[in-house]
Amino acid sequence: MKRIIVCVKPVPDPKHWDQVSMDPITQILRREGIPTIMNPLDRHALEEALKIKETQGTEVVLLSMAPPFATSILREGLARGADWAVLLSDPAFAGSDTLATAHILAAGFQWIGEPELVFCGNSSIDGSTAHIPSQLAEFLDLPNVMHVVGLDWLDENHMIITQKIERGHTKLKASPPILLSVRKELNKPRYIPFTGIMAAESKEIKVLSHANLGLDHTLIGLEGSPTKMAGLEIRRFERERERLEGSLEEIVQSLVDKIQLYGII
Amino acid sequence: MDFRFSEKEDLLRKSVREFAENEIPTKIEAMEETGEFPTELLEPMGKLGITGVITPPEYGGVGLGYVARTIVLEELGRVCAAMPMAMQVHHMACANINDYGTDAQRGKYLPPLAKGETMGCVAVTDPTGGSDVVGMKTTAELKGDKYVLNGRKCFITNSHTSDFWVVIAKTEEGAKGLSAFIVDKDTPGARVGRKENKFGLRGANTGELVFDDCEVPRENLLGQEGGGLAVAIKTISETGRTGMAAVGLGILTAVYEEACKFASERTLYGKPISSLQAIQFYLAEIFSQLEICRLLCYRASWLRDQNMRCDNEAALAKYYTCEAAANAAKKAIEIHGAYGIMREYRIQRLLRDAMVTIPSGGTAEIAKVVLARAALAPFKTKS
């Protein structure tokens, strides 16, 4: 196998989600001062690619569509072991929904050159739509298996994929080229080795703009995004409370009834 | 002057933080209970680069230097200070052998140390020594092609977990009569003595080494005969004190985080106590101490990386940071009220750990002796 592309996305660190607030008028999330991390499932996607690299010497390329600050998570991916990275970044991409993003990422694939394997996280922890992998597979004309929790290679061209389904697992036999979207059960991502950090300094992060990709402007940004957000509200979760009234006997009886009703005993 | 960390250093911190937060917390309870160092973490720490962070690449290390080492120790210490305590002494053994070893000694000992396959320690203190290093009674007598060691070392970090020991012993009387030796733990006549039962840094193993007509081959002399004081002083003042300072810094970071978290969560009079000005002043003091100590610790390590003298700066960083960590932990316990002294809360461990850093690597008073000498140097009159 020659090349694996791993899609990675910068997301706000969930440890700081209590600091995220929403501008009540513009309904835009305020995330100033919240650190950015690599989407956790993307680390599992990268780990699986690195395991193949170790046995087959395959080139691993990272691909991200994001603002320029995303170079920090790409550098981290390079330190973990990827070979080089491509960042698709342009103000024209701002406001892209999942469809427009998939168009842009697909153009990135064309630029890098066809891979045999593509790994994505199953979903990102911020948007959580889980749209991108399937949309991307459609544009790239690749088969897509989601919810991948196991990958066993029979030989360099045949794999058994374990896919999590609602009540259990399915096993699928597949061959590259294919796009796999992975869940966290798939593997335990490696830590960032210090030697990798040093090696990453000289690895390339290629930044490509709208002009480099030459996409039709109707496909990207707000213009290329059919998704329209109807509204955004902050939901508050509170315990349900109820005050039982009446005589002592009545209160105890209704408490017992409730305990039985909710199946507590 | 540039006070920023590089992208590489940020990534290093991220790497160690991720490792420490994932791998160490599940070990803490056992460390606290048994006083044993979790040796199963040596292999993953070796893989990551923690054990070999200052060892040059030609000897299997990653050779990232002292600022990097301080980042590593601080991040480990933020989660559990016993870990960097053990590591910092391990690094002292690496530095000793790298600085003073022959090619053969370096080739034999450094690669497994760097990879975490073996662990090392440095044994200077003996019951009659302590601050008075030259007052030690452990002796080494040359007989034929062997040195025969007799005596006892105490308060030695990694005593029971190390595969070999760098030992300072007397070959003659006086300051020029100390010599350093590499002693394999299985050498006949060498054994470990008691394990200390400390109230803090419990997961870092501390104990005795005993020498009873222990015959050490002559090629295990580290540096020159009579050069042992230099070996000890260079390692303690450069590697040991920057290391202890970093352990203190890790504790101080944890104290700061625990204090702010608790003060933001604890509600009294309908508001978090962080809105009380008295509590805010405590938090401001802790925060100031942390910022001051960061500057001191990283400056000392940076000087060492430039191969500049750093003994005064390292003594200052060590003394000031370890005291600051203990003082801040005490304040943070007060912020916690009664919760602060309960075992379930981490803050009480931070005070115990901080207290133990104070004598380790040289007491505060000894640091002040060094600093007073530095302070008075420009005013010295010829007498």
Ligand SMILES: Cc1cc2nc3c(=O)[nH]c(=O)nc-3n(C[C@H](O)[C@H](O)[C@H](O)COP(=O)(O)OP(=O)(O)OC[C@H]3O[C@@H](n4cnc5c(N)ncnc54)[C@H](O)[C@@H]3O)c2cc1C
């Ligand atoms: C957790 C821990 C780990 C340690 N690990 C190691 C190790 O790995 N290797 C090793 O060799 N040693 C180790 N030590 C020993 C440590 O280096 C000594 O404890 C330290 O040097 C002080 O010696 P002492 O405890 O004998 O105190 P003493 O020297 O007996 O000091 C007693 C008191 O007298 C004060 N004092 C002494 N001399 C002076 C002076 N000239 N002026 C003013 N005040 C003075 C001291 O500051 C102190 O307050 C460790 C200690 C601890 C607590």
